[in-house]
Amino acid sequence: MSDDIERGVSLAQQFLLSAAARTLSLSAIARMSDEEARAAFQRIRWAENGGEPYCPRCGCLKVGRIATRPVWKCGDCRYQFSVTAGTIFENRKRPIRDYLLAIAIFVNGAKGHSALQLSRDLDCQYKTAFVLAHKLREAIAAEQAGHQLAGTVEIDGAYFAGHRKPANKAADRIDRRLAEEQTGKRKVVVVLRQRGGRTLAFVTRKESDGVAIVRQRVAMGSTLQADEASGWDTLYAHYDMKRVNHRVEYKAADGANTNQAESYFSRLRRAEIGVHHRIGARHLLQYAREMAWREDRRRVSNGGQANEVAALALGHPVSREWAGYWQRSFPKQAAE
Ligand SMILES: [Zn+2]
Structure with missing residues (x-):
């Protein structure tokens, strides 16, 4: 992993990424x-x-540790807490080892891991696996907030969510894409990918909305590499811009290309088609950031990745969305 990523993580995470800490393999x-x-x-x-x-x-x-239970008591405010108190694993119902197992299984799926598969692996209910996977995704996504990129940065956008396979007979097909763009179901994932650095993903309504994101997240003086999409043209005023015209070539004469951004999108696309089958607009950002995280850590050992996800999960408070999610939403959202 590059120095740029190392710089962005806390002291605790640096420890967790060190070789000494990489012991959380599935078999261990x-x-x-x-x-x-x-x-x-x-x-x-x-x-x-x-x-x-x-x-x-x-x-x-x-x-002080309470003698009879794996719980500590604060000497000052008297609060009693377990190792998972205040984290996404709060109010857990299953043995604590299962949560480490879930993390190890989750990181092992390079294209992502479906809730159905996770429920089989852990021998738990589908809804338990569904909420757990989403909590892990949320903790990973939160880590990407607030980072800035610099140097050479590829930028690109692609449509996701809202798509359904066309009907078999041509006469039954309707132009879903047009309809979904109008209803706002289809979204654009905008990716910013620093060469030798990290990948940041965002979700917008249209690709040109990505301009504001680039200005916020890419340092002045950086070089941007983008395709011919006209939405990016206004960025010439603020950055050194290099373009590649994908109708003609994948690498321009001056070396400009968005191949790293494309590689990210193909990973996200494989996750959408091959693993989850459908990713709704509502949770697209979390999937997009999960795949950015996986792309950046593709050379980190599985044990090292599990360590980092465990650290992110234990550093992330339980969110309002996933606390009691099924009680509020079941069965309406069952398929998402
Ligand atoms: Zn206290």
């Missing part, structure tokens, strides 16, 4: 007792404090 987790899994979560969650817990509410370092 499968051999763990529940107690060992809890200890692994503890090391990861409080990595920046040497694995020693501190109060998630007031930050007090003086905490």
Whole structure:
């Protein structure tokens, strides 16, 4: 992984990405007792404090372990907390080792992992796997907020979501694309990909909306490489721009290309078609960022990736969307 990514992560994450910490392979987790899994979560969650817990509410370092349960009590505010309190794993119903297993299985699927497959792997209900996978995705997506790119950056956009296979007989087909653009179901994923750096994904209504995102996320003085889509033209005023015309060639005479951006889109497309079958507009951003994360970590070991996802998950609060999601939405949203 490049220095640019390393610079963007916290001290705790740097520890977790180090070779010494890359032990969370699927087979290592499968051999763990529940107690060992809890200890692994503890090391990861409080990595920046040497694995020693501190109060998630007031930050007090003086905490005591309760003798009868795997719970600590804050010496200052008296808050009692488990290793997963205040994280996406709060109110968990299953043995703690299953959550480490879920993370290891999730990172092993290079094209993503479907909730159906995860429910089979963990032998749990579909809805449990569905919510769990979305929580992991959300924690990964949150990590991409606020980053800036510099240097040479490829920019590109592509349509996702809202698509359905056309009917078999031509007479039954309607122009769904046009209809979906009008209803706003189809969205554009805009990707910014720094050469030798990281990948950031965004979702907009149309490709030209990506201009504002580029200006916000790419440092002045950077060189942009884009295709011939006219929406990007206004960026000439702010950046050194190199263009490639895809109707003619995939690499311009001056070397300009968007091949890294294309590679990202093909990964997202394979995830959409091959794994999830349909990605709704509502959660498109989370899938888009999951694939950006996977693309950037394609050379990191599975154990290293699992470590990082565990750290992101334990550093991410439970969101309003996924707390009690099924109680509110079932069965209406079952297929998404
Ligand atoms: Zn406290």
